[in-house]
Amino acid sequence: MGTVATYNLKGLSHEYCLSLFKKLAFKEGEENLYPNLLEIGEEIVEKCKGVPLAVRTLAGILYSKVDERKWKFVRDNEIWNLEQKQGDILPALKLSYNQLPFHLKQCFAYCSLFPKDYEFISSLLVQFWMAHGLLQSPDNEKQELEDIGELYIKELMSRSLFQDAYADASFGYTFKMHDLVHDLALSIAKGECSVVTKTSTLATGVCHLSILESGQEVTTQLERLSKVQTIIFKTEQPMSILKACISRFKYLRVLDLSDSSFEVLPNSIGSLKHLRYLDLSLNYEIKQLPDSICKLYSLQTLLLGGCSNLERLPKGIRDIIRLRFLILTTKHTCLSEKAVGCLDSLRFLMIGRCENLKCLFEGMEGRLTYLRTLIVDECPRLSSLSLSIKHLTALETLAIMDCEELSLTEMEGEDNQDLKLSLQKLLIKGLPKLEVLPQWLQGSANTLQLLWIEECENLKALPEWLPHLKSLHSLRIAACPNLSSLPEGMEALTALRELEIRDCPDLSRKCREEDWHKIAHVPVIYLEWTRFPIEKEDSVSE
Known part of the structure; x- marks a missing residue:
C-alpha cells in the first residue's frame, strides 16, 4: 500500500x-x-x-x-522453439498472456518486432500502436488516444510483461522486455510478425516485418509477400529495396528508416496513402524531403530528429493536417507558419539540435491549441519562441533545455493574472540568460506538479509567488549558484513531497540553517553534501 x-x-x-x-x-x-x-x-x-x-x-x-x-x-x-511441458517457463508465462484482454494481446504481440534488450520509449510505442489502430476509442471526449496508450503500457507493466522503467530528461520514460518475455511475444506473433534475415522463412500472410539483414536473399523473401503493413529497417538497405517496398506494399502504415543514410527519398513515397508513422531519425545525409511527402494525408507521426543536414521542409507540409507527433531537427533559421503549417492537430512537438534556429512559431498565433508536450532542446541561437502562452491551454509538459540565448521573457502576455493553464511539468535547463521565472507560471498554480530548474547561473531569486503553486509535489533546483534563499511562505506547499537542491552552495546552506522551518514539512529532502534523503528525525547538521 x-x-x-x-x-x-x-x-x-x-x-x-x-x-x-x-x-x-x-x-x-x-x-x-x-x-x-x-x-x-x-x-x-x-x-x-x-x-x-x-x-x-x-x-x-x-x-x-x-x-x-x-x-x-x-x-x-529461442526458448519458444523448444518443446516444453505444462509447468515449464513458456506455458507459465503464457498464463499471464492468456489473462490479457484482446486489445492488450495485440499490443503485446507487436513488441516482438523489436530486438531483445530494446529500450522502448513510451510515447513512440504508443504512436506505433496508434498507427495500427490498436487503441480502443476513448470513453469520453476529453480522453486522448495517447492517454489510452499510456494506460496499456502501465497495465502490461503491472503484469510484469514490461520492466526496468526509467524516466528520461523530458519526463517521458523508457522500459524493456525480459528476454524470456520477448520469447513469449515471438511465439505468439509468429505468422503475423517476423524478423527477416537471409535464412528466415516467412509465412505468406505475414503483415509486420523487422529486417535485420540485406542482400538478394532478403529481397527474394519480400517478393513473396503482399499484405505488409509494417517495415522496420534495422540495417542499412539499398535504395532498390526501399523502392520495391513502396511499390509493392501499398497498405503500409509504419515505415521505419531510422539510422539510414539515404540522401533522398523516392518520390513514390507519396503513394503510401495509408502511411501513419514515418521515422527518418538520425539520418545525417538527407538534405531535403520530396514534395510528394505532403500527400501522406493520413500521417500521424513524423520523426526527423537528428537530421542535422535537413535544409528545409516542403512548402506543402501544411497539408498533413492529421499530424499528432513531430520530432524535428533542421537547418532552418526560423520556423514560421509558412514553413510548418501542419500544427493544428499536434499533441507532441520536440525541436532539438537546430544550430541555426533563431525563432520559433512566427505567425502561428492560436495554432497549437491541442499541444500537450513541447520540448525545445539544444538550439544555441534561439532567442525567441514568438509564442503567447495564453493560447497553449492544453499544454501539460514543457521542457526548454540548453538554449543559451533564450530568456523566456518574450512569452509573457498582457493579462497573466487571469491565465488558466493546464501545465503539470516544467523543466528549465541550461538557460544562462534567464534571470527570473516567467510570471505566466502563476496560471498553472492549481495544476503544476513538477518544477525542475537546472544550470541557470544568472537566476537571481525565486519569485515570491512560488508558494502559490498548491499542487507542486516535486521541486528540483540544481547548478543555480546565485540563488541564496527560498521565498517566504514555503510552508504553504503542503503537497510538496520531494525537494532537491544541489550545486547551489548558499541556498543549500541557508536551507540547513535559518530556512529549515520553511521546508521541514517535506517528507524527502536532498541537499548538497548529503548522500541520503534527510528524514524528519535527522538533525540539520547531517
Whole structure:
C-alpha cells in the first residue's frame, strides 16, 4: 500500500543459477564427467537471465542427455522453439498472456518486432500502436488516444510483461522486455510478425516485418509477400529495396528508416496513402524531403530528429493536417507558419539540435491549441519562441533545455493574472540568460506538479509567488549558484513531497540553517553534501 519503500526482487545470481542447473541437468555426481557440456551449460544459464523457472525448464530438457549436439541446440534456439511441458517457463508465462484482454494481446504481440534488450520509449510505442489502430476509442471526449496508450503500457507493466522503467530528461520514460518475455511475444506473433534475415522463412500472410539483414536473399523473401503493413529497417538497405517496398506494399502504415543514410527519398513515397508513422531519425545525409511527402494525408507521426543536414521542409507540409507527433531537427533559421503549417492537430512537438534556429512559431498565433508536450532542446541561437502562452491551454509538459540565448521573457502576455493553464511539468535547463521565472507560471498554480530548474547561473531569486503553486509535489533546483534563499511562505506547499537542491552552495546552506522551518514539512529532502534523503528525525547538521 506504499507505507514502506518497494523492494524489487532481483533475479537469481549466475552462481546459484549454475548450481541449480547442474543439479537438474545431470544425474547425481556426473556433472564433472562432462566438462564440454558444463561449458555449454554456462552459456545456457546466461540465457535464463536469473529466472529459476527458466533454468529448471532448460535443465529438464537436457536431463541425462550427453549428446553435445542437443545441448548446442538448446543453447542456440529461442526458448519458444523448444518443446516444453505444462509447468515449464513458456506455458507459465503464457498464463499471464492468456489473462490479457484482446486489445492488450495485440499490443503485446507487436513488441516482438523489436530486438531483445530494446529500450522502448513510451510515447513512440504508443504512436506505433496508434498507427495500427490498436487503441480502443476513448470513453469520453476529453480522453486522448495517447492517454489510452499510456494506460496499456502501465497495465502490461503491472503484469510484469514490461520492466526496468526509467524516466528520461523530458519526463517521458523508457522500459524493456525480459528476454524470456520477448520469447513469449515471438511465439505468439509468429505468422503475423517476423524478423527477416537471409535464412528466415516467412509465412505468406505475414503483415509486420523487422529486417535485420540485406542482400538478394532478403529481397527474394519480400517478393513473396503482399499484405505488409509494417517495415522496420534495422540495417542499412539499398535504395532498390526501399523502392520495391513502396511499390509493392501499398497498405503500409509504419515505415521505419531510422539510422539510414539515404540522401533522398523516392518520390513514390507519396503513394503510401495509408502511411501513419514515418521515422527518418538520425539520418545525417538527407538534405531535403520530396514534395510528394505532403500527400501522406493520413500521417500521424513524423520523426526527423537528428537530421542535422535537413535544409528545409516542403512548402506543402501544411497539408498533413492529421499530424499528432513531430520530432524535428533542421537547418532552418526560423520556423514560421509558412514553413510548418501542419500544427493544428499536434499533441507532441520536440525541436532539438537546430544550430541555426533563431525563432520559433512566427505567425502561428492560436495554432497549437491541442499541444500537450513541447520540448525545445539544444538550439544555441534561439532567442525567441514568438509564442503567447495564453493560447497553449492544453499544454501539460514543457521542457526548454540548453538554449543559451533564450530568456523566456518574450512569452509573457498582457493579462497573466487571469491565465488558466493546464501545465503539470516544467523543466528549465541550461538557460544562462534567464534571470527570473516567467510570471505566466502563476496560471498553472492549481495544476503544476513538477518544477525542475537546472544550470541557470544568472537566476537571481525565486519569485515570491512560488508558494502559490498548491499542487507542486516535486521541486528540483540544481547548478543555480546565485540563488541564496527560498521565498517566504514555503510552508504553504503542503503537497510538496520531494525537494532537491544541489550545486547551489548558499541556498543549500541557508536551507540547513535559518530556512529549515520553511521546508521541514517535506517528507524527502536532498541537499548538497548529503548522500541520503534527510528524514524528519535527522538533525540539520547531517
